[in-house]
Amino acid sequence: DAGITQSPRHKVTETGTPVTLRCHQTENHRYMYWYRQDPGHGLRLIHYSYGVKDTDKGEVSDGYSVSRSKTEDFLLTLESATSSQTSVYFCAISEPGGPYNEQFFGPGTRLTVL
Amino acid sequence: AQSVTQLDSQVPVFEEAPVELRCNYSSSVSVYLFWYVQYPNQGLQLLLKYLSGSTLVKGINGFEAEFNKSQTSFHLRKPSVHISDTAEYFCAVSPGGGGGADGLTFGKGTHLIIQP
Numbered sequence: 001d002a003g004i005t006q007s008p009r010h011k012v013t014e015t016g017t018p019v020t021l022r023c024h025q026t027e028n029h030r031y032m033y034w035y036r037q038d039p040g041h042g043l044r045l046i047h048y049s050y051g052v053k054d055t056d057k058g059e060v061s062d063g064y065s066v067s068r069s070k071t072e073d074f075l076l077t078l079e080s081a082t083s084s085q086t087s088v089y090f091c092a093i094s095e096p097g098g099p100y101n102e103q104f105f106g107p108g109t110r111l112t113v114l
Numbered sequence: 115a116q117s118v119t120q121l122d123s124q125v126p127v128f129e130e131a132p133v134e135l136r137c138n139y140s141s142s143v144s145v146y147l148f149w150y151v152q153y154p155n156q157g158l159q160l161l162l163k164y165l166s167g168s169t170l171v172k173g174i175n176g177f178e179a180e181f182n183k184s185q186t187s188f189h190l191r192k193p194s195v196h197i198s199d200t201a202e203y204f205c206a207v208s209p210g211g212g213g214g215a216d217g218l219t220f221g222k223g224t225h226l227i228i229q230p
Binding site: 041059090102105106108 | 123150156157158159160163204206220221222223
């Protein structure tokens with residue numbers, strides 16, 4: 001399995017509070033991604049990073065920000081959590097042009113916003 | 115922009131029977147295609163992928179898929195399913211020209227239910 005960890009694995013928070021989710025990789029892959037998974041929607045891309053301090057928006061980026069100060073860490077922040085952000089969040093990594101050309105996924109973080 | 119349609123949200127199949135999970139995509143550029151499997155309370159695991167070359171792709175756990183450019187389809191098949199194949203299956207696409215760098219666009223998933 002690719003070396004991807006996510007923390008925390010479960011979190012319950014209240015509306016209006018800030019939340020930060022962490023993705024950590026040991027594969028030295030250049031690209032990292034944040035997705036959210038919701039019933040009936042599959043997975044949708046929130047943000048991605050193509051290098052340290054280089055990030056871009058995905059399909060559902062409103063209400064989320066990201067930061068990447070080191071190759072191995074990609075943080076997802078909800079500045080003021082809302083109930084609509086209750087979801088399962090997955091981090092993924094890839095190394096484009098490499099032998100695999102695929103994304104490897106972490107175990108996920110289940111976030112509940114009350 | 116790409117989009118992916120998984121035509122069935124749920125597919126019940128008897129154990130040892132064959133199964134086909136359907137996936138259609140739309141894109142104005144060449145694409146890479148993927149099938150991922152998600153077992154309960156777990157992350158996503160790659161089953162197989164089509165990048166180029168042979169249109170029949172074989173993956174793990176006895177699954178295979180065929181890329182059909184004219185029908186813009188990438189259906190997943192297994193000749194004989196096992197109870198352990200019960201899971202959610204996701205079809206995904208990314209632009210081929212991006213070298214795999216772009217985020218994936220996923221279908222909504224198909225829940226495969228294996229009945230004894």
